[in-house]
Amino acid sequence: MRLDIQPNERAFTTKEVAESLELATATVRRYGQILERNGYEFFKDGDRRIFVRSDIEALIALRDTEKSQDETARDLVEEQKERLKQSTEVAIPDTDEQMLRDPAQLSEFFQALATQLAAAREMNVQLSNDMNELKSKVAQLQQDHHVISSGVGNFAQKTSKNMEKLSEQQKEHYENLLDQEREKNEILKNELQQMREEQRQEWQSQTEFNKRLEESMNQPKGPLGKILALFQK
Template sequence: MRYDIQPNERAFSTKEVAEEVGIATTTVRKYGQALERNGYEFFKDGDRRIFVRSDIEAIIVIRDTEKPIDITAKDLAYQQKKRLEGFNETDLAISDTYDMSSQDPNQVKDLLKVLANELAATREMNVQLKNDMSQLKTTVSKLQQDHHVISSGVGNAAQKAQAKMDKITEQQNKHYETLLKQEKQKSEFLLKEIQNMRDEQQIEWRSQNDFNKRLEEAVHKPKGIWERLISKFRN
């Protein structure tokens, strides 16, 4: 556990670190995960990392290194471990039975100053967290509104598209029915024409057959009758 917070030291959120270092918040989280993976310790508020100046300097080292991230993170974790060995937890903690009246007033004053600074840093972090939560709620609300607008727009567009498709389908059906009716009328007309031609042909054939029969009968009749028949045709 870390005990290296300094008097009047400011705490930073992930967003503030990203703005100061000039990288994305996701990149800050990525570097933080790499540091923790190699043994580096952060101050924590639950699962949320709280950055101090030494942490920001570590993030900058990773940002600017040309080495693999894990190798640099491992070196930084080792350096932090050595640095923390110079701090003593009892220098910052007061037990329930601690008697400050027997201590040097200046030492007590310094201790209270450190605690006051820690309290101020905690309050600042709480304010920042509150602001972040407010921004998050605003963002979520806006996303919900955008989702509603997009959903409504998609629904309206789908309805319009469906109505247009229905109209086109109806027009196509009407056009098809008209063409079908026209083709049926043409077919019926052609059938009538063909039937008329057949009837006329049959009449012509019957007329020709009658003529051939009369001619054949005339040929087989006596000469006088034949001459009378010819004279009839001549008249």
């Protein structure tokens, strides 16, 4: 159990540490994993790490190290063990009986315990604020989703109506073109029939004229015609 927290020391969340060190939240989590893998101990709220000043200093050392991060993490773990050992020697007597006999040590123990409780309360307040912020963001996302869904639905409905209107207009246009073509075909048909009738009449008239001409040619005319008629006999 960690007893190295200082009186009135503030606790920080992962997000606050990331902002303070100008690191990505994922980087802070990765540094925490490297430290824990080598034996470092964090204050925890469930699975969430709670950082105090000494933890932030460890993260800075891990960030700025020129050695491998695991080697630096092992050095930091040794420093923490030594610090915890010293804190335990001050805060926790060798026996309960001795602690009860020494008011000064008992006072230090309760002071350290009160400090931890204060840090836990502050941590709970921060967690509560984070939860409220998260709820607000979720509510905003839900509202945005509703607005987007409504917009998409209205757009789809409007597009469907426009497509139906366009389809009706195209259908009407094609029907008008078809009627116009039918009228043109009917007019051309009548004109062709009329032309054929005129041609037939022209041929008939020409035939009758040729017939009359032939008959006229076959009938003798005047004295010369009568003489020619004698020879023809």
